[in-house]
Amino acid sequence: MADATNPIKQFEIHSIAGIPFGDWKFDFTNSSYFMVTSVILVSLLLSLAMSRRALTPGRAQSMVEMLYEFVTAMIRSMAGDAGLKFFPFVFTLFAFILMGNMLGMLPYFPAPGFHGFTFTSHLIITFALAMSVMAVVIGYGVFRHGFKFFSLFFPSGVPWPLYFLLTPIEIISFLSRPVTLGVRLFANMLAGHILLKVFAGFVVMLGSMGAIGIAAAIAPLAMVVALTALELLVAFLQAYVFAVLTCIYLSDALEPGHH
Amino acid sequence: MSCRNEPKLSASDPDDFERRLNTRLEEHRARHAPPRDSGAWKLAVRYGSEFAGGVIVGAGLGYLADRFLGWTPWGLPAGVLMGFAAGVLNVVRAAQSMSRSDDASH
Known part of the structure; x- marks a missing residue:
């Protein structure tokens, strides 16, 4: 009973299998399981849908083509045509996060324990994704522009003594990007799933209180239905927002000092 | 004579096809x-x-x-103040980029 209505229980991480590695043991957790499942599902669905390669696409193929067009248009509008060389990166991130968010919307899933899990509701995972974006931005920026990339930290048209103040601020602002990028996805998924579970918990608690309770449980049940629809939207939107911000940061790597 | 031929010619002209396709694509993208x-x-x-x-x-x-640099106690207050400034800068940039994307899509 307590477990059924505990809104935080769904975020628990537990080990499924231990992988021995010398003196160490790596735990393959339910989080890892869902990430692997997400990668396999995305690859499988995309390759299955594109296996026919028809000139006139069927339903599955046109969905994949829409996804492709969507991401292309997004990169083009945010980072210009030069940004298209990052298409594989952005598309992979977008598909991975979208699939993870959508898997999180399933209350039951063929997993050990048969319960759903949202890996994007864990800060360490969204933060790792954000850090990979920053690694690409810094790596490509330095590779492409050399030390001119660091002109990002020296805004132009400022008398030089102000650099003592402005450069640290710019550096902090730059370093805060992965934090905001990761926290935003994490916070949205966490808050949404807790909210869902709280209202679902009301249904269970009221339902165990006899006829009046069952009648009263209709209100939170309706709320859960509405929230599920909202959460589906949020699941898509947050994947989109993450990809858009990735594009914005990548455009800094393409042309630093251009704000 | 030339008047009557024109639509037929333009329909088979590859350049014209490209142009018409592009205008349609532009419309589609805008929508x-x-x-x-x-x-x-x-x-x-x-x-x-x-x-x-x-x-x-x-x-x-x-x-x-x-x-690690032994700046106690000045590092934390200075860092928080700088952080506030950086936060404001972030918000200003976010607002700028949002209003820019608003203008572009209208």
């Missing part, structure tokens, strides 16, 4: 523009996280400076 950032909740999360991120990173850097 299916990606959704804009809107809605109070999203705005709140966007600005809130931009600002909080700046403060958190600034405070963290200040603390590290205290800890």
Whole structure:
């Protein structure tokens, strides 16, 4: 009973299998399981849908083509045509996060324990994704522009003594990007799933209180239905927002000092 | 004579086909523009996280400076102040980029 209505229980991480590695043991957790499942599902669905390669696409193929067009248009509008060389990166991130968010919307899933899990509701995972974006931005920026990339930290048209103040601020602002990028996805998924579970918990608690309770449980049940629809939207939107911000940061790597 | 031939010619002309295709594509793209950032909740999360991120990173850097460079107690306050400034800068940039994407899609 307590477990059924505990809104935080769904975020628990537990080990499924231990992988021995010398003196160490790596735990393959339910989080890892869902990430692997997400990668396999995305690859499988995309390759299955594109296996026919028809000139006139069927339903599955046109969905994949829409996804492709969507991401292309997004990169083009945010980072210009030069940004298209990052298409594989952005598309992979977008598909991975979208699939993870959508898997999180399933209350039951063929997993050990048969319960759903949202890996994007864990800060360490969204933060790792954000850090990979920053690694690409810094790596490509330095590779492409050399030390001119660091002109990002020296805004132009400022008398030089102000650099003592402005450069640290710019550096902090730059370093805060992965934090905001990761926290935003994490916070949205966490808050949404807790909210869902709280209202679902009301249904269970009221339902165990006899006829009046069952009648009263209709209100939170309706709320859960509405929230599920909202959460589906949020699941898509947050994947989109993450990809858009990735594009914005990548455009800094393409042309630093251009704000 | 030439008048009557014109539509037939243009229909088979590859350049013209390209042009017509492009105008259709442009229309299509304009219609299916990606959704804009809107809605109070999203705005709140966007600005809130931009600002909080700046403060958190600034405070963290200040603390590290205290800890490893021995700037105690000046690193943390200076870091928090810088972080506030960086947070405001982040919010201004977010607002700028949002109003720019609004202008572009109207």
